Amino acid sequence: MKNIEDLIELIMGDTKLKELSDKIYKDEPILKRASQLVQDVIPKQDTPPKLMEMRRMVYLPEAQWKSREWLFYKQGNFMAGYEDSCTDFVPFEKYSPTYSDMTLPQQRTYFGWRTMVRKGEYPDISLSYIFIYCYEMINLIGVQKRIDAYSNMKMILEHYGELQPKLKTYIEKWLFDMVIYYDLDISLLECSENIIFDKALMTLKSPAEHSEEELFSAMNTLSSYNAERSTFYKTCPEDFAAVAAGSYLELNAYYAAHRQNSLFYKFFGNISTTTHSMFAMSVFCHHRVTKHTVYEIDKVRRYVFSNGLWYCEEYSGKPHSKKKLGDLLRAVDSMMRTKLGFKKSLQCPDITKQMQKVISEQIDKLTERKKREEAAKVEIDLSKLGSIRRAAAITRDKLIVEEEYDDEPTSQPEPTVTAEEEHDDAVQNSTPLNDGEYAFMQAILYGGDCRQAAQKTGSMPSLMADSINEKLYDAFADTVLTFDGDTPVVIEDYEEELKGMILP
Template sequence: MGQDSVDIRELIARLNANERLRQSSHFSTGVYRDEPIVRTGRQMANYLPDRYREMRRISRWQERSGEARGRWLSEAELFYRQARFMEDFEDDCPYHGRFASYYPTYNDMSDRQLRGYFTWRAAVRRGEVRETSLSFACIYLYELLNGIGWKDPADGFAKIREFWRAYRAFDTGIDRNARVWLHDFAIYHALDPELLADDPVRKLDLELIGIARAFEPYDPPLRSWLSAANSNAAEEPEPAGTPGAQTRRRNNAPALPLPPDVASEQRMFDAIAAHAGYRVDHSRLYAEHPDDFRHVLCTVFVRMLTYYRKNRSHGLVESSFGEEAEMGYTMFGSAVFFEEHPHADADYELDPIHRYRCRGGLWTCQRIYGGQGRSKSWGEIARAVDGRLRQALGFEPTLTDAACPKYLAKIIDREIDAWLTWKRDHAPRVIDIDLSKLSGIRTAAAETREALLVDEEREDEGAGDQPEPLRTERADEPRAQTVLAGAAPRAACGTAREAHRPSPSEAVQTEQVAPAFSGEKEDVGRQLDLEGPLGSSGTGHEQFGAAVAPAVSLAEDELAYLRALLCGEMPVVPAGASEDLLVDGINEKLFDLLGDTAIEFGAEGPCLIDDYRDDVRELMQP
C-alpha cells in the first residue's frame, strides 16, 4: 500500500463522525439501532469470511488413502475436527438473536449464528463473559472438554470453572451439566482431587465416611461397607465403653456407656442431624434439654443398628444411603466429546470410597450408590424419639403426630426409662440451708447447755476470770471434782495443750496449804496406795496423795507398755491380747489421775501425749 493510501477503518470512523452526513436526507427516515452506519465487509450480515467456507468443507465422509471405501465421521468427531480448524479464529459480527439446540454443534448454526458465536467467544477469551444463548455456552464448554483453547489440563480446568461461575449469573441452568463435566475433567486428566473440594459428590462421600466412623464402633459390619475409608480406623483401639462386636452386647446392657461419653455422642448426634429428614438440631426439646435428647437419640440409633443387622437384609446405614458397587461410567455424559486416541489405563481415587478405573479406554466407577441427601427413615426415628421423650418429661408442646411402629416405640421407651432412672439415681443431693433459722438454733443450743450445767459450773461462769479458792477434796465428793479432773481432751497426739495442768508434785505443794484453810486435818494422813513402781508407798506424796490423785492399779503388761512408750520404743503386746483393749485399759486407769487420755493412736501408731510424759515418768519412779 502506497504512501497516499488511507486506512479503511479510519475512513469509516470519519464518515460516521460527520454530522453533515448524519443529517442527510438519506438517513432522515427510519429507526436505527446502536450500530455503525458504515460497515466493513466482515461486519455485514450477508458477508461470510472464507474461513467459515473452509470449515464447512470438512465433510463427514472421509476417504481412506489406499482403500476403496471411506468412512462417515461421527457428529462428535466432525465437531472436534472443525473446532481444531477454528481454534484461533475471531470474528467481529455480533448476533442478537437466539439459538437453541440439543447437543448443539457448528453444523446446527446458520452463517449468521456461526459468526455471532465466534464473535461472542472472542470476547469470552478476553475475559468479557456476556449473556447469550445457553447453546452458545454449551458449545464453548464442548471446545474446552475436547482440548480446544487451553495449553495444559490445569489451565483447561481453570477456564471451565471460571466460565461456569461467571455465566451462571445469567442462567443457572448451566449448573446441571457444567458441574458434572468439571468433575469428569479432573478425573480424566488425573488432576489433584482437592480441586474438587466443593464438588457435591465428594462432599457426600465425606459425609458418608463421617457417618461410618461415627457408628462403626457399634456396628462393625460397616468396616466392609467402607473398607478403604476405615482401614486405618480398624487398627485403632476401640473407644472406651464401646462393644467390640454387636453380637457381644446383651439386651439388658446399656447401649452407650454411663456416665455418657459426651464427645462420642456428639459425633453421632451431628451425623444424625446432618442426614435425618427430621431436623433434630432445631427441636425445642433439644434446645432446653440437650443432654437428655442427645443421649436418648444416640442410644436408640445404636439399638436400631443391632435391630437392622438381626432382622433386615441390610444394616441401618446401608438401607438409608446405599451399598458400594462398581459400574460402567461414561466420561462427559451429555456432552459432544471425542477422543482422538483412547485413554491409557488408569486408576484414580477421588476419595477412600469413590474410585475410577480405565481399562482399554472403558471407564468404571466404584462408589456408594443409593439415596442422596437426608434420609426419610432416619427422620422418622428421630421424630419418634422427640415425641415420646417429650411425653416422658412432661414437655410442652407435645408432638401428637409422632407415630411409630410398636417395635420402635418399645425400644425408645426402654431407653428413656433407663436414662431417667440412671439420672435420678445419680442426681446431686440438694441441701437447702435456711439462714433465717440460725438464730433460733443458737437460742435452742443455749437453752440445752444451760439445762445440762451443774450448779458448780454455773458458779464458775458467774465468777468470770476470778481465781477459784484452793480447797481439798472431801472423802464423800466424787472424783470428778479433783484438781486434775478438768483437763481438756486432746485432738491429736503430741500437740501442745492450751492450758497448763500442774504436775503431781506441784499439786502436792498446793494441797499442803489447803488443810490450813479448810481445817480438815483428817485428810492430811491419807497416803497414795500404788502397787509396784506406782504402788509403793513412795516419797513426797504420803501426806497429801489422796487429794492429788486416786489410787491407780496397773498390771505388769500395762506397766511394760508405758515404759516402752516413755523410752520411744515399739511397745510389745502380749500374745492373744488386743492392743486396742490394752490401751483403753491404761487410759481408763490413768484418767482419774490425769483427767484426760494419756495414750492416743496417731499416724505412726500409739504414742504418749507429750504434756503427760513428765507426770507418767514421775509416777513410775521407785
C-alpha cells in the same frame, strides 16, 4: 433462484416466469457430490475465510460416516485460536448443540462471545452458546493444560450458574468427571456433593469412631428429613444430636448382634459396581484413550476404566435408604417433643417397635443425665462477693474499735428473661422437591387440581412430572409418576410411601 428477490418476482408474475416455463428440464442425480454442495455455501463479503473453511468441514468425506462428536472435535480444534469482533448477538436455542447446528450469524455470535469470555467478560447470551463453550472445555479445545479447562468451566459456573439452574446441574457433574478422566488433583472435589455424601457414609459406617455431633451431622446429610429445620431442634440442638446419635449407635449394635448385619448395611447395603457415563449429556469425543485405569476418590468410592468403559464402585444405597434414615430422625423429633412436653407436637412415622424402644431409652438417659448435672451444679453468685468483702471489713473494724456500724444493704438485680421468638413447626416439605412441585404432588395425591398447581408455577404437568421423577429417583430407584392419557397419576406401588413424605 439466486436470491429472495427472484422468488418475490416469480410470485408476483414477473416476466421471468415465462422464461422458466420455456426452460427444458433434464434428468439430474438426486445426490450431489460434496464439491457441489460446498458451492452452495455462498459467503458474504465480510465473512472471515477461516469461518467459511470450518463450515466446509461438514462436507468432508470422513464427516459423512463419522460421529457428530468427531466433527465437533475437528472443527473445534481448527477454530481453537480464532477470535471474532462480532457483538451483534443473535439468539440460538438447540438441545445438545454443535457448531454445525448454527447459522452463519449464530456462529459469528458464538465466536464473538467466546472472544469476550477469554478476555474476562461475561455478557448475557443464549444458553446454547454457553453449552458449546462447556463442550470445548470438556474436549480440551483451546487450552494448553487440563487444569485450565477445569478453571474455565468453574468461571462459567460462577458467572452463569445461578441464573441458569439447568446449566449449573450439568457443569457440576462434568467438573467431577473432568477430575477423574484427566487425573486432576483430588482436592478439587472437596466441596462436591459426592464427597460430602461419602464422608457422611464413612461416618455412619464406623459410628463409634466419631462424636455425637459428627454422627448426627452425617445422619442429617443422608436423611430425607432435615432435622435442623425443626423448631424443636433449634431449641435444644445438643440434646437432639445426643439422642439421635445414641439411638443410631444402639440400633447399629442391636442389628450387629441379632441380625448379623449392621444398621448401616440395612440402610445402604454393600458396595456395588455400575457403569459410569463420562460427561453424560454432553458432546464429547471419546476417541482419546485415557492413560490411567483407576481413580480412587475415598474408602467408599472409586472409578475403574476397563475394556473401553468406566465403572463406579460405590455404596449406591438400597431403595428408600434416605427415607428410612429420615424416618429415624423424624421419630426422634416426634418422641422428644412428646416426652419433654414441647408445646407443638409432630406426627411420628411408622417405625419398628425396636426403634421406638431404643429412642425412648435414649431420651430417658438424657433426662437422667441432665438431672444429675443439675444436682451437682455449684452456683457462685459473683455479684455477692462485694457485699461479703464489705461485711468482713466492718467486722474487722469492730474488733479494732468499739464503734458500731450499720451494714450497707445489698440489693440483688432482678433476673431478666429474654423470650425467643417461636418459629413455625418443622417445614413439612423435607423432600428434594421445590414448593411448586410439592404442591403439584399434593394435588395428585389428595384429589386436587394438579393442572392449576402447575399453572401457578408457570409450567406444564408433563414438565413438572419429569422434574419430580428425576428428583425422587434417588429415593425410589424408579419413576413415581406416569400418565393416564394426559393426566399424571402416581404409580400405585409408591402411593402410600409418597403420602408419608408429602402431607396434605
